Amino acid sequence: MYAAMEKNKFDMKNKKVTAIDVAKLAGVSQPTVSRVFSSEGQSVSAEKRKRVEEAAKLLGYQPNVFAQSLITNKTRIIGIVMTNLHNPFYPEVLSLFYEKLSKKGYHVLFISSASDSIEEQEIHQFIKYHVEAVIVTDALLTSSAAELFERQNTPVIYFNRYSRNSRNHAVICDNYNAAFQIGNYLVESGHRNICYISGPENTSTTEDRRKGFLDSLRKNKLKPTVIVNGNYDAEESYRVAKQVLLEHPTIDSLFCGNDISAFGAMKAVTDLGKRIPEDISVVGFDDIRMARWPLYNLTTWKQPMEEMVEETINIMLDHIGNKLDSPTTKLIPGELIVRNSVKNRSSVD
Amino acid sequence: MYAAMEKNKFDMKNKKVTAIDVAKLAGVSQPTVSRVFSSEGQSVSAEKRKRVEEAAKLLGYQPNVFAQSLITNKTRIIGIVMTNLHNPFYPEVLSLFYEKLSKKGYHVLFISSASDSIEEQEIHQFIKYHVEAVIVTDALLTSSAAELFERQNTPVIYFNRYSRNSRNHAVICDNYNAAFQIGNYLVESGHRNICYISGPENTSTTEDRRKGFLDSLRKNKLKPTVIVNGNYDAEESYRVAKQVLLEHPTIDSLFCGNDISAFGAMKAVTDLGKRIPEDISVVGFDDIRMARWPLYNLTTWKQPMEEMVEETINIMLDHIGNKLDSPTTKLIPGELIVRNSVKNRSSVD
DNA sequence: GCTAATCATGAAATCGATTACACGTTTAAT
DNA sequence: ATTAAACGTGTAATCGATTTCATGATTAGC
Numbered sequence: 001m002y003a004a005m006e007k008n009k010f011d012m013k014n015k016k017v018t019a020i021d022v023a024k025l026a027g028v029s030q031p032t033v034s035r036v037f038s039s040e041g042q043s044v045s046a047e048k049r050k051r052v053e054e055a056a057k058l059l060g061y062q063p064n065v066f067a068q069s070l071i072t073n074k075t076r077i078i079g080i081v082m083t084n085l086h087n088p089f090y091p092e093v094l095s096l097f098y099e100k101l102s103k104k105g106y107h108v109l110f111i112s113s114a115s116d117s118i119e120e121q122e123i124h125q126f127i128k129y130h131v132e133a134v135i136v137t138d139a140l141l142t143s144s145a146a147e148l149f150e151r152q153n154t155p156v157i158y159f160n161r162y163s164r165n166s167r168n169h170a171v172i173c174d175n176y177n178a179a180f181q182i183g184n185y186l187v188e189s190g191h192r193n194i195c196y197i198s199g200p201e202n203t204s205t206t207e208d209r210r211k212g213f214l215d216s217l218r219k220n221k222l223k224p225t226v227i228v229n230g231n232y233d234a235e236e237s238y239r240v241a242k243q244v245l246l247e248h249p250t251i252d253s254l255f256c257g258n259d260i261s262a263f264g265a266m267k268a269v270t271d272l273g274k275r276i277p278e279d280i281s282v283v284g285f286d287d288i289r290m291a292r293w294p295l296y297n298l299t300t301w302k303q304p305m306e307e308m309v310e311e312t313i314n315i316m317l318d319h320i321g322n323k324l325d326s327p328t329t330k331l332i333p334g335e336l337i338v339r340n341s342v343k344n345r346s347s348v349d
Numbered sequence: 350m351y352a353a354m355e356k357n358k359f360d361m362k363n364k365k366v367t368a369i370d371v372a373k374l375a376g377v378s379q380p381t382v383s384r385v386f387s388s389e390g391q392s393v394s395a396e397k398r399k400r401v402e403e404a405a406k407l408l409g410y411q412p413n414v415f416a417q418s419l420i421t422n423k424t425r426i427i428g429i430v431m432t433n434l435h436n437p438f439y440p441e442v443l444s445l446f447y448e449k450l451s452k453k454g455y456h457v458l459f460i461s462s463a464s465d466s467i468e469e470q471e472i473h474q475f476i477k478y479h480v481e482a483v484i485v486t487d488a489l490l491t492s493s494a495a496e497l498f499e500r501q502n503t504p505v506i507y508f509n510r511y512s513r514n515s516r517n518h519a520v521i522c523d524n525y526n527a528a529f530q531i532g533n534y535l536v537e538s539g540h541r542n543i544c545y546i547s548g549p550e551n552t553s554t555t556e557d558r559r560k561g562f563l564d565s566l567r568k569n570k571l572k573p574t575v576i577v578n579g580n581y582d583a584e585e586s587y588r589v590a591k592q593v594l595l596e597h598p599t600i601d602s603l604f605c606g607n608d609i610s611a612f613g614a615m616k617a618v619t620d621l622g623k624r625i626p627e628d629i630s631v632v633g634f635d636d637i638r639m640a641r642w643p644l645y646n647l648t649t650w651k652q653p654m655e656e657m658v659e660e661t662i663n664i665m666l667d668h669i670g671n672k673l674d675s676p677t678t679k680l681i682p683g684e685l686i687v688r689n690s691v692k693n694r695s696s697v698d
Numbered sequence: 699g700c701t702a703a704t705c706a707t708g709a710a711a712t713c714g715a716t717t718a719c720a721c722g723t724t725t726a727a728t
Numbered sequence: 729a730t731t732a733a734a735c736g737t738g739t740a741a742t743c744g745a746t747t748t749c750a751t752g753a754t755t756a757g758c
Contacts, residue, residue: 016422019715028737028738029737029739031717031738062473064479065715066416071743072715085444094434109459110443130415267644271643394705413743417744417745420712420745
């Protein structure tokens with residue numbers, strides 16, 4: 001009680017502890033304190049090092065990052081832009097990024113953009129804070145924003161998007177191949193009337209998935225089946241699926257552009273009195289945690305998040321370190337996760 | 350094409366533009382440049398102000414935040430700690446925080462903690478970056494961490510948690526009253542065998558909900574019904590619900606500690622061949638977006654996120670500004686959202 | 699039209715670190 | 729033992745802003 005008050009009295013001064021305070025207490029010069037805290041094994045005698053460390057701990061000293069950044073020009077801050085927090089895929093990704101970046105001593109400055117392409121103004125925040133790299137998930141920069149970063153030589157890495165004419169790095173799941181495999185899988189398990197509930201048309205991801213899917217049908221000599229556009233969202237997908245199922249009663253399977261739209265579609269199916277997978281098979285895309293909820297048990301394509309995040313960080317570090325700045329695009333394969341939403345209708349086996 | 354190369358040549362220098370550069374180009378002194386950019390209407394003649402602004406735009410000048418923060422001791426950075434990104438409630442909250450904070454010119458430094466109480470080490474990141482406030486959602490600080498912030502006079506605001514002996518601010522939904530209302534609602538709509546699927550026992554939130562629920566039963570002269578502990582998670586809740594429904598076949602309703610555990614429970618119900626709400630009613634808590642998905646259509650208690658976030662930010666600003674540091678706790682009521690997962694079994698109406 | 703008050707502006711100090719440099723000690727080399 | 733290299737440590741410069749202070753110019757007051 002008394003001790004607490006005492007402490008408070010000191011705290012009223014609200015004076016932050018600086019390297020000078022530590023130096024005084026340890027009986028060394030201020031640069032020596034700095035040397036103890038500069039990560040590398042700087043030359044300072046074991047004895048003084050110990051004295052400094054003790055003094056620092058006693059005072060609760062933490063080097064001031066702003067002073068550090070000012071002189072070193074390094075901020076250890078990474079900017080992450082995320083547009084679509086409503087799709088659980090992205091929080092999962094964010095969490096992974098945080099975990100892996102912080103392990104490497106980086107910090108996450110977070111920007112969430114409501115719109116699909118990021119406002120100039122938001123971008124300025126990143127520039128002001130001298131982020132060492134920018135990771136953009138599920139959105140594209142405006143070209144003027146991209147130019148800004150290029151001018152500052154700040155690497156931009158797209159996660160799960162790319163634009164053909166962009167000079168930025170990108171890490172993506174091999175969407176074309178994934179959709180191709182899913183198409184094959186459905187055909188091989190005896191489906192003949194596949195409906196693809198796609199996402200909005202203007203993204204690379206959606207484009208590639210659509211192409212892969214169509215190519216697999218073509219290979220299997222099936223004529224193109226119904227394709228409708230949702231917006232990667234459960235409610236919209238529910239609406240769309242319901243409608244398409246009514247219009248095309250022969251449909252035996254739904255391939256949905258992502259997991260949450262699959263969830264919406266599943267409800268549409270059961271609302272129409274059909275069963276999954278007995279009457280209609282459903283396949284998703286992403287393999288978010290919810291996909292394995294007993295409620296869904298969704299067969300889906302796993303985007304290997306962990307690997308993708310890892311790769312993104314590697315590219316980032318490579319760029320920051322070696323200044324290798326020829327734009328790299330990394331394709332990660334992923335895999336089909338078979339659960340319980342697809343029935344084998346093939347008579348053969 | 351050519352222009353682009355030209356530009357690049359300049360950029361190779363990678364020299365950052367400082368106030369001095371602007372000053373030279375505008376033919377003024379460096380402090381004058383600073384005065385133009387310091388938010389307040391500083392005294393600088395209209396003519397020079399214009400010259401400076403033009404020069405700044407031409408060079409693409411942005412004041413260096415690190416230099417600014419160093420001298421002003423203001424960082425405009427808010428630290429947010431979030432443990433439970435798997436529950437969609439929290440990404441929704443994060444998104445709101447970001448939106449509202451950025452509107453006020455603050456930035457979000459993000460920390461996600463796997464464990465329920467936050468590691469000392471993570472906390473140091475906040476201290477290093479001199480965050481002006483810390484918002485903690487769904488977790489508590491260790492007492493030594495709390496002490497650290499107190500010593501730095503950094504306000505900590507708990508969102509959706511509080512601890513009785515903590516000297517920090519808190520904004521919470523009135524969990525006691527909410528659970529009380531839900532209990533009443535279920536009883537009044539004719540339910541007599543209510544099972545409460547709670548969360549882990551050690552949190553204030555869970556405690557208050559349990560108390561409120563029990564008190565409402567008591568008031569209605571019902572003897573305490575089955576209470577089981579899940580962990581606010583769909584899969585666990587599925588398991589638990591299945592078991593409890595088998596053991597107690599008379600149960601007519603489930604009150605779940607949050608929405609996602611309600612989703613799990615719903616599946617348990619239908620897996621056992623019972624219907625919602627005809628055979629068993631289900632109520633959730635939170636009103637996350639998914640609750641209104643057609644798939645669920647869950648009757649639930651709305652935690653008024655927007656209001657809660659707003660309140661949290663207000664307390665934060667008050668603390669930062671007026672130095673009013675007597676710990677404030679703000680209770681926000683919330684409301685029952687009636688959808689389609691509860692049946693009126695009362696014979697009266 | 700003279701003094702006082704106001705305003706605009708530059709010079710210099712400052713924030714809290716890092717780091718080049720120089721100097722004094724210690725250790726190694728021959 | 730003598731010289732050179734290596735090491736430890738303090739002094740001073742530096743990063744890029746803000747801010748105090750002083751000075752000179754401008755306006756107002758009478």
